Amino acid sequence: MNEWVEGLGERLMAKSHRWTSEHGHIMSQDKLTKDYADQFVRDITEEIDDWGNQKVQCILKQNMGLLDSKIGEDIYAIRQQFQQFDKQLSTSLVAEFNNLGTAGSLGGIGSSGSGIASSIGEIEDGGFFGGL
DSSP states (O other), X not given: OHHHHHHHHHHHHHHHTTOOOSSOTTTOHHHHHHHHHHHHHHHHHHHHHHHHHHHHHHHHHHXXXXXXXXXXXXXXXXXXXXXXXXXXXXXXXHHHHHTOTTXXXXXXXXXXXXXXXXXXXXXXXXXXXXXO
């Protein structure tokens, strides 16, 4: 946050050079002020939105990685249980579990999936709130 705040003044100053108004500073000072205030609000809102999107993506990446890890541990435990059943009952539960038809759509429950955290790329590409 500190880095964002430190550079905010400079970024807004650079954007302010593009602000325009059809009103002059002598005869229509109140309208000129309103035009510039509106443009300031637009630019600061854009800055806040961009910062928010970056923060949300960072938080999502961290938490999705943790979730992916936890799910991986749980799936490993399920496979271990299925292996015990397979040995005791002469079944093929592990093989069936690894070949689930929905494995790809569940983030790789099967043996060849890439995990839930890999979906973060989709969030980054399109932006969580409409892109950056």
